[in-house]
Amino acid sequence: MKIKLIDICKKYGKQEVLKSVSMEFSEGVYGLLGKNGAGKTTLIGILLGIIKANSGEILIDGKPVRSQSKEFLNKIGYLPQYPQFYKEMQVYEFLCYMAALKGLPKKETKNKVEWLIEEVNLTDAKKKKVGALSGGMRQRLGIAQAMLNEPEILILDEPTAGLDPQERIRFRNLISKFAKNRTVILVTHIVSDVEYIANQVIIMDEGDIACQGNIEELENSITGKVWEVTRNKGQDMDDLDFSNVSNLKREGDNTKVRVVSDTLPTKDAIITSVGLEDVFLYYCKGDKE
Ligand code: ADP
Numbered sequence: 001m002k003i004k005l006i007d008i009c010k011k012y013g014k015q016e017v018l019k020s021v022s023m024e025f026s027e028g029v030y031g032l033l034g035k036n037g038a039g040k041t042t043l044i045g046i047l048l049g050i051i052k053a054n055s056g057e058i059l060i061d062g063k064p065v066r067s068q069s070k071e072f073l074n075k076i077g078y079l080p081q082y083p084q085f086y087k088e089m090q091v092y093e094f095l096c097y098m099a100a101l102k103g104l105p106k107k108e109t110k111n112k113v114e115w116l117i118e119e120v121n122l123t124d125a126k127k128k129k130v131g132a133l134s135g136g137m138r139q140r141l142g143i144a145q146a147m148l149n150e151p152e153i154l155i156l157d158e159p160t161a162g163l164d165p166q167e168r169i170r171f172r173n174l175i176s177k178f179a180k181n182r183t184v185i186l187v188t189h190i191v192s193d194v195e196y197i198a199n200q201v202i203i204m205d206e207g208d209i210a211c212q213g214n215i216e217e218l219e220n221s222i223t224g225k226v227w228e229v230t231r232n233k234g235q236d237m238d239d240l241d242f243s244n245v246s247n248l249k250r251e252g253d254n255t256k257v258r259v260v261s262d263t264l265p266t267k268d269a270i271i272t273s274v275g276l277e278d279v280f281l282y283y284c285k286g287d288k289e
Contacts, residue, residue, distance in 0.1 A: 001026070001060065001061060001075065001152045001153065001183065002024065002025070002026045002059075002060070002061050002062070003024065003025040003026075003047070003058070003059070003060055003153070003183070004022075004023075004024050004058070004059040004060075004062075005021065005022055005023050005024070005043070005046075005047065005056065005057075005058055006022050006056055006057045006058070006059065007020045007021070007022055007055065007056045007057070008020070008021045008022070008043065008046055008053050008055075008056035008057075008058075009021075009053060009054045009055045009056055010039075010042055010043075010046065010051070010053050010054055010207075011054055016207055017039050017042050017207050018039050018042060018043060018046075018053070018207045019206075019207045019208045020056070021039070021043060021056075021204075021207070021208065021209060022209075023202055023209065023212070025153070025183050025185060026183065027179075027181060027182060027183055028179065028183065028184075028199040028200060029175060029176070029179045029184045029186065029194075029197050029198045029199050029200075030183070030184065030185045030186065030198060030199070030200045030201070030202065031186050031188065031193070031194025031195075031197075031198030031200070031201040031202070032044075032185055032186065032187045032188070032202050032204065033188060033189070033191065033194055033201055033202065033203045033204070033280060034189060034203060034204035034205060034210075034284065035189050035205070035284055036189055037206075038189075038204040038205055038206065038207070038284070039204055039206070039207040039208075040157075040187045040204055041081060041157060041187065043204070044078075044155055044157065044185070044187055046058070047155075048073070048076065048078060048155070049065075049069055049073065060072055074103075074149070075151055075152040075153060076151050076152075076153045076154075076155065077146035077147055077148070077149060077150075077151030077153070077154045077155070078146055078154075078155045078156075078157075079142045079143055079145075079146040079155070079156045079157060079159060080157050081157040081158045081161075083138075083142045083145075085130045085131075085138065085141070085142075086130060087129065087130050087131030088129060088130075088131065089129065089130050090126070090127050090128060090129055090130070091117065091122055091125050091126050091127070091128055091130060091133070091141060092113060092117065092126045092127065094130050094141070094145070095113040095116065095117065095141075095144060095145060095148065096109055096110075096113055098145045098148055099112065099113060099148050099149075102148055102149045103149075104148060104149060112148065113148075116144040116147060116148065117144065119144070119147075119174060120140040120141070120143055120144045120170075120174065121140065121167075121170060122137060122140055122141060122144070125137055134162075135161075135162030136162050136163045136164060136167050138162070139159065139160070139161065139162050139163055139167075140163075140167070140171075143156065143159065143171070143174070147178065151182070152182055152183065153182065153183040153184075153185070154178065154182060154183070154184045154185070155184075155185045155187065156175075156184070156185070156186050156187065157187045157188075158187065158188055158189070158190075159171065159186060159187075159188065159193065160188070160190065160193050168192075168193075172196060172197050175197055176197055179197075186198060191276050191277045191280050192277075194276075195215070195275075195276045195277075198215065199214060200212065200213070200214055201213065201214070201215060201218055201276070203218075203279070203280060203283050203284065205283060205284040210283035210284055211279070211283050215276055218276065218279045219274040219275065219276065219278075219279060220274075221279070222260070222274055222278065222279055222282050223274055224271055225260060225261060225262055225274075225278075225282060226246070226258060226259070226260055226271070226272050226273070226274045226275075226278045227258070227259045227260075227261060227264070227265055227266075227269035227270065227271055227272060228256055228257070228258055228259075228269065228270055228271075228272040229256070229257040229259060229265065229266055229268055229269045229270075230254050230255070230256050230257075230268070231254065231255050231257065232253050232254050232255075233253045233254075237255075237257070239266050240257060240259065240265065240266060241259075241261075241265065243285065244259050244260050244261050244265065244281070244285075245257055245258065245259055245260075246258045246259070246260050246275075246277050246278045246280075246281045247277065258272065258278065260278050260281045260282045
């Protein structure tokens with residue numbers, strides 16, 4: 001399935017939240033990356049038909065989405081940023097209920113729910129009330145419900161919020177496995193969420209696309225613009241512009257500072273290899289947090 005968003009514009013009052021945004025999704029894992037307020041959730045809301053755009057068009061396999069929207073929505077699994085769950089239901093019950101809402105045939109439901117519970121590592125919590133789950137467990141339950149109808153397109157908004165490092169790894173594996181022959185869109189402001197699993201990354205900034213491509217292309221686009229400055233304990237750092245600093249790392253008595261800059265940031269800076277975190281900083285310098 002090919003999704004094409006063409007010249008999507010959205011205003012709230014005078015604020016242009018989306019400034020004629022165009023992008024395409026086909027099979028694979030996409031990372032839609034941007035700071036809070038960049039316009040990611042609005043764009044996804046428009047794609048899902050929850051929010052109305054001021055102008056622009058959405059094509060699914062070349063056809064305008066309006067004419068086939070129900071059919072289209074059946075092919076989508078969505079985990080919103082703040083999912084609302086029925087707190088009194090048990091995990092197993094909840095998934096069966098969601099399966100019924102999504103129109104899954106009854107005879108398929110039991111196996112599917114059992115399988116998903118195992119996949120997202122909630123087997124021990126099967127009989128627990130949803131309201132009693134930890135944040136991470138609830139997130140995994142959200143992922144499981146989004147995957148119930150084995151959607152062709154799975155959209156996860158801030159999917160690793162509340163997950164501990166181990167759960168994040170499990171999540172990545174789950175997505176990689178699930179992504180075969182499908183489209184997965186990970187919407188996030190956390191670079192490491194997409195760094196290891198996204199085939200394509202789209203970075204949004206202030207309602208616009210700042211850059212897009214595969215991770216290698218994006219990293220190559222700023223080769224020679226990432227610097228490392230090493231300072232030892234006694235040395236001050238007053239000459240560094242911290243809005244350009246992508247990372248600080250202590251090594252013994254030294255601090256290694258990564259700086260993203262078009263030009264030599266300090267006399268003692270040396271060029272170093274590029275990571276996606278640096279790319280993100282380079283293209284989204286505006287402070288909107
Ligand atoms: P992101 O998902 O990247 O954090 P959003 O799409 O949620 O960004 O928001 C983009 C901008 O639109 C923000 O400045 C936000 O305050 C504004 N915005 C979002 N929803 C509304 C709304 N319903 N009314 C007014 N402004 C909104």
